[in-house]
Amino acid sequence: MQREQWTKVVPHLAAWLPALWLAWAWQRGNLGVNPIQAGTQFAGRVALTILAASLACTPLNTLSGWRTALAWRRPLGLYAFAWATGHLLFFVWVDYGLDWASLRLDVGTKPYVWVGALAMLILAALALTSHRWWMKFLKRGWKTLHRLVYLAAVLVLVHYFWAVKGNFLGLSGSIDRPLAYSVGIALLLMLRIAPLRRWIVRQRARWSDIRRKFSPRSDILRRVP
Ligand code: HEM
Numbered sequence: 001m002q003r004e005q006w007t008k009v010v011p012h013l014a015a016w017l018p019a020l021w022l023a024w025a026w027q028r029g030n031l032g033v034n035p036i037q038a039g040t041q042f043a044g045r046v047a048l049t050i051l052a053a054s055l056a057c058t059p060l061n062t063l064s065g066w067r068t069a070l071a072w073r074r075p076l077g078l079y080a081f082a083w084a085t086g087h088l089l090f091f092v093w094v095d096y097g098l099d100w101a102s103l104r105l106d107v108g109t110k111p112y113v114w115v116g117a118l119a120m121l122i123l124a125a126l127a128l129t130s131h132r133w134w135m136k137f138l139k140r141g142w143k144t145l146h147r148l149v150y151l152a153a154v155l156v157l158v159h160y161f162w163a164v165k166g167n168f169l170g171l172s173g174s175i176d177r178p179l180a181y182s183v184g185i186a187l188l189l190m191l192r193i194a195p196l197r198r199w200i201v202r203q204r205a206r207w208s209d210i211r212r213k214f215s216p217r218s219d220i221l222r223r224v225p
Pocket of ligand 1: 040
């Protein structure tokens with residue numbers, strides 16, 4: 001298999017390996033005393049991680065010039081939505097057995113669920129319009145619509161902080177993980193600020209010029225009459 005072919009597999013592995021792990025752990029009873037809650041949380045974290053990975057593709061291309069990373073954005077975005085759907089199904093189906101009456105009662109005491117639902121709606125809209133056909137149909141509007149992915153990421157972070165703390169402003173709950181995700185996502189978003197991005201691209205071009213000048217290969221070429 002050529003190198004280009006191998007790189008196509010990466011987003012699929014990133015999404016399917018955690019699914020295999022979850023199925024294995026579920027089947028072996030390795031998810032602790034509350035496997036349903038552990039499964040819901042795991043699926044939520046994988047959805048957020050894949051969403052962050054899809055946001056990392058453009059900055060990775062800016063920093064390295066590696067174009068393959070750009071081709072990973074769409075599959076990773078779709079997998080983030082698929083995992084978020086899995087997370088939702090764990091909650092409404094596995095946990096509540098589709099008992100809508102109890103769900104309605106409980107969601108009233110869990111306001112963070114509404115923030116997650118809003119993020120979910122955005123991810124669904126982006127997944128539905130991710131096809132090339134929509135790109136052509138919506139023209140410039142497509143880019144504007146797909147910028148909502150940043151809002152979705154911020155909403156998921158609020159959802160995460162709120163879920164682990166119970167009460168958003170309370171002092172309970174460990175916020176180490178959501179904080180780590182927030183710092184990572186904030187850095188990725190910073191790398192998209194246009195002047196900073198242009199400066200990085202210029203520095204990269206300068207470095208590749210210098211490298212080309214001093215590479216032994218260019219030396220040989222210069223000596224060829
Ligand atoms: C309708 C949509 C959603 C519902 C009903 C929902 C529901 C929940 C619930 C009930 C929890 C708390 C689980 C627990 O600790 O017992 C939770 C946590 C979480 N959710 Fe969601 N969620 C939704 C959307 C999303 C989306 C779109 C994402 C990510 C893309 C997400 C990521 C997370 C994360 C990372 C956690 C914290 C997991 C942890 O504590 O380690 N959720 N969600």
